[in-house]
Amino acid sequence: MVGEKVRSLKTAKAEKADIDAAVQLLLKLKVDFKQMTGQDYKAGCPPSENSCVSDSGPLTDAGKDDEDTVDPWNVSTTNAKGVDYDKLIVRFGSSKIDKELVDRIEKVSGQKPHRFLRRGIFFSHRDMHQVLDAYEKNKSFYLYTGRGPSSEAMHVGHLIPFIFTKWLQDVFDIPLVIQMTDDEKYLWKDLTLDECHYFAVENAKDIIACGFDVNKTFIFSDLDYMGSCPEFYRNVVKIQKHVTFNQVKGIFGFSDSDCIGKISFPAIQAAPSFSNSFPKIFGSKQDVPCLIPCAIDQDPYFRMTRDVAPRIGYPKPALLHSTFFPALQGAQTKMSASDANSSIFLTDTPKEIKSKINKHAFSGGKDTEEEHRKYGGNPDVDISFMYLTFFLEDDEKLEKIRQDYASGALLTGELKKILIETLQPMIAEHQERRKQVTDEAVKQFMTPRPLNFNLPA
Amino acid sequence: MVGEKVRSLKTAKAEKADIDAAVQLLLKLKVDFKQMTGQDYKAGCPPSENSCVSDSGPLTDAGKDDEDTVDPWNVSTTNAKGVDYDKLIVRFGSSKIDKELVDRIEKVSGQKPHRFLRRGIFFSHRDMHQVLDAYEKNKSFYLYTGRGPSSEAMHVGHLIPFIFTKWLQDVFDIPLVIQMTDDEKYLWKDLTLDECHYFAVENAKDIIACGFDVNKTFIFSDLDYMGSCPEFYRNVVKIQKHVTFNQVKGIFGFSDSDCIGKISFPAIQAAPSFSNSFPKIFGSKQDVPCLIPCAIDQDPYFRMTRDVAPRIGYPKPALLHSTFFPALQGAQTKMSASDANSSIFLTDTPKEIKSKINKHAFSGGKDTEEEHRKYGGNPDVDISFMYLTFFLEDDEKLEKIRQDYASGALLTGELKKILIETLQPMIAEHQERRKQVTDEAVKQFMTPRPLNFNLPA
Numbered sequence A, B: 001m002v003g004e005k006v007r008s009l010k011t012a013k014a015e016k017a018d019i020d021a022a023v024q025l026l027l028k029l030k031v032d033f034k035q036m037t038g039q040d041y042k043a044g045c046p047p048s049e050n051s052c053v054s055d056s057g058p059l060t061d062a063g064k065d066d067e068d069t070v071d072p073w074n075v076s077t078t079n080a081k082g083v084d085y086d087k088l089i090v091r092f093g094s095s096k097i098d099k100e101l102v103d104r105i106e107k108v109s110g111q112k113p114h115r116f117l118r119r120g121i122f123f124s125h126r127d128m129h130q131v132l133d134a135y136e137k138n139k140s141f142y143l144y145t146g147r148g149p150s151s152e153a154m155h156v157g158h159l160i161p162f163i164f165t166k167w168l169q170d171v172f173d174i175p176l177v178i179q180m181t182d183d184e185k186y187l188w189k190d191l192t193l194d195e196c197h198y199f200a201v202e203n204a205k206d207i208i209a210c211g212f213d214v215n216k217t218f219i220f221s222d223l224d225y226m227g228s229c230p231e232f233y234r235n236v237v238k239i240q241k242h243v244t245f246n247q248v249k250g251i252f253g254f255s256d257s258d259c260i261g262k263i264s265f266p267a268i269q270a271a272p273s274f275s276n277s278f279p280k281i282f283g284s285k286q287d288v289p290c291l292i293p294c295a296i297d298q299d300p301y302f303r304m305t306r307d308v309a310p311r312i313g314y315p316k317p318a319l320l321h322s323t324f325f326p327a328l329q330g331a332q333t334k335m336s337a338s339d340a341n342s343s344i345f346l347t348d349t350p351k352e353i354k355s356k357i358n359k360h361a362f363s364g365g366k367d368t369e370e371e372h373r374k375y376g377g378n379p380d381v382d383i384s385f386m387y388l389t390f391f392l393e394d395d396e397k398l399e400k401i402r403q404d405y406a407s408g409a410l411l412t413g414e415l416k417k418i419l420i421e422t423l424q425p426m427i428a429e430h431q432e433r434r435k436q437v438t439d440e441a442v443k444q445f446m447t448p449r450p451l452n453f454n455l456p457a
Helices: A002-011 A016-037 A085-092 A099-109 A128-136 A156-172 A182-188 A193-208 A222-228 A230-241 A245-252 A260-264 A266-273 A296-312 A350-360 A369-375 A383-391 A395-407 A412-435 A439-445 B002-011 B016-037 B085-092 B099-109 B128-136 B156-172 B182-188 B193-208 B222-228 B230-241 B245-252 B260-264 B266-273 B296-312 B350-360 B369-375 B383-391 B395-407 B412-435 B439-445
Strands: A068-071 A074-077 A122-126 A142-147 A176-180 A217-221 A290-295 A318-322 A330-334 B068-071 B074-077 B122-126 B142-147 B176-180 B217-221 B290-295 B318-322 B330-334
Touching: A068 A085, A068 A296, A085 A122, A085 A296, A099 A128, A122 A296, A128 A318, A142 A156, A142 A266, A156 A193, A156 A290, A156 A318, A156 A383, A156 A412, A176 A193, A176 A266, A182 A193, A182 A222, A182 A260, A182 A266, A182 B230, A193 A217, A193 A222, A193 A412, A193 A439, A193 B230, A217 A222, A217 A439, A222 A230, A222 B222, A222 B230, A230 A266, A230 A296, A230 B182, A230 B193, A230 B222, A230 B260, A245 A266, A245 A296, A245 B260, A260 A266, A260 B230, A260 B245, A260 B260, A260 B266, A266 A290, A266 A296, A266 B260, A290 A296, A296 A318, A330 A383, A350 A412, A383 A395, A383 A412, A395 A412, B068 B085, B068 B296, B085 B122, B085 B296, B099 B128, B122 B296, B128 B318, B142 B156, B142 B266, B156 B193, B156 B290, B156 B318, B156 B383, B156 B412, B176 B193, B176 B266, B182 B193, B182 B222, B182 B260, B182 B266, B193 B217, B193 B222, B193 B412, B193 B439, B217 B222, B217 B439, B222 B230, B230 B266, B230 B296, B245 B266, B245 B296, B260 B266, B266 B290, B266 B296, B290 B296, B296 B318, B330 B383, B350 B412, B383 B395, B383 B412, B395 B412
Parallel strands: A142 A176, A142 A290, A176 A217, A290 A318, B142 B176, B142 B290, B176 B217, B290 B318
Antiparallel strands: A068 A074, A074 A330, A122 A318, B068 B074, B074 B330, B122 B318
16 A cells, blocks of 8 residues: 555656655654554554454443443543443443342342342343352352452441342352452552452451352452462463453553553453362363353453353353442542542441431532422432442332432432441441451361262262 | 644645545544554654663564564574563673683682683573572572473473573572473463363473472463462563553564463563462462573563562562574574474484484584685584583583584594584483473472472571
């Protein structure tokens, strides 16, 4: 094409100097192009892998549209009701957790569905029906979830996947692995390896305080486990061989100036999805199905994992996705430990909890009591009401609160009081349980060892 | 600049259609450039990290010029005498091993320099004087070399770094670590993990047969060691945090369609350069100096390592670089195990050795005996003579062969016979020693354990 241009200029009788200048500029662009990309420039042939599509929907940049941004590092929306989760299901190519699936979980487990299922807090899934099909045929599965330990301070939002995972462990009676990605936090944050590892152990105590069964649960720090399990590293390398930079660039938005640790990290979060990454638990079995309960922002990792799995001879993990836990200031962002005013921490005193909610929790109420009584409040944007949907177990009571708030019978101050009185004992009890987590218990949870469950034949 | 061009075309009264076409083409190039690189194109401002220069010379693409290509995956030259090593020293920014350094090694070690030093086969170094300075002050150092186990078949060329490393171990009485990069071979070749690991163990037997001291030598497979030493993984992650994709692209020529395993692998070859990667040997000491004897094509890995080292608080490793061992067909390429006719394998019988040399070894002799007697041969391009410089210990005998061949007194057939009679017993003895390497011995060499040497205070 450069040749055509040059010929065309010549025909048009442009000055020779201009032709030369055009040729030089075009050649320079091509040289710089090659220098940057390592590839010869070909007009009309942009790189193809950038836009690869897998069976689980488009792999690339699915987490962003005009209104919402959702990826492992950013969650935000312009909508006060929060992210549009129905739209997210379409964009991510996952499936809605509908009434049929909730009913089926109730039937198979023989337990009343957890409030997170009843209320659409876990709202999306991949292949959950397959997991239940297998379970009904007496084929067990295992749970995998995780936490990025970037500080000592965990907040109530961090508990959501763990509360739900504990329920799944209890009702299905299955093993669970919990990955603490201290290596990831070292790569992404301005922290030392020792700090990240320390946070991993401290956070593990909060996770243990959720009540997991030590006989069925293995918690691991990547920094420890990579160096103590060759089978885990083998799976990491297998995954790394089957994912290109173009792919992680498309999925995670990495750029050429990102460090090579970030670029290869997704394989480390993918590896626990395959049962032979845990030989002490599953021996050499590589086909024990895996179910991953996590917040929807982690889905890019597992879209990649599901894309790779069949190419390395492993089953795809199934997923259950939760919504985000909103910040005190409103549902436009999720609760973030790096913004103390946006968060209720697991270490907060009853007084701090009361003060933060009264001061910061975004209200859907009207400006004056008179207006509120007359027009009613809006529970759909009210943070206190949203938090109650996460933590108040009684469905009828919750519905009455919703109606009373919407009608104006319940004032914002009264609603906040109900939330405060729900959270204060819940967090105090968590603190009490955490105090009882001994170093010995942490060591036990974090030691690779056989777990007590029946591996199907 | 694009703007200028367009203005200049307009002034020159080129047809409008041509101007539009030129503008479209330039814009398209810029768009494709951005799509490929994630950066806006700026004429005259090629990306800076791509051409970063470290204190050890230019990091990028230094291994290629009009005549020679030298990188970890390609070695070739158009010159029958082989790669121009003096030019390579300038391009890589290393230092020549001159007479002064050889004399100093003799003085410090108290031993006659190895023939590889006397004959310029190890021809280039980085910081060898610093290693000797420290050694003279009773500060020990350790040796690190390695092998990429891509097949069972090792050839005589593969022995060069090991023969020399054994000599260094003997004369300096220091510990040695040998990395078998089975993970690398899995990532680059169409092989399974098990095959690569098997080749690592088989190749280790050939390496052990070189006579290393089991009390001072640790041989490790990456696939095993990564999963058994958290300290090693910690160093890998540290390095991976401090190297960008732009850097490895510049140094190794990786592209966006390379897998993320290749992109992050250089950190794994870098990590053994730091003593705290081997806690069983060095405890938590992170400042034991490291000396790496290797072929010059591996230098890109260690340019990167030396660039990273001060940024993560570790000393830079020193290096000793060897020339390549030429293919039977001529010094334009190095001996390659994937081309059976180019190689003399460590498993070849005396008959095969004789036949290969007679049939394939490129000759610097004349076409007829009469011409050869009259004009003499050219030892500088003669493969048999080159091989003798590697393996014939006696300097005087070698010099006499050179003179006789150059004068025409020695015929090509006679020269080949000398080489055959040098290699046949050498390889037979290697085979005999390899036979005596038991599985127990391999296990011993490959077990992380304390080594027997005096760690300086």
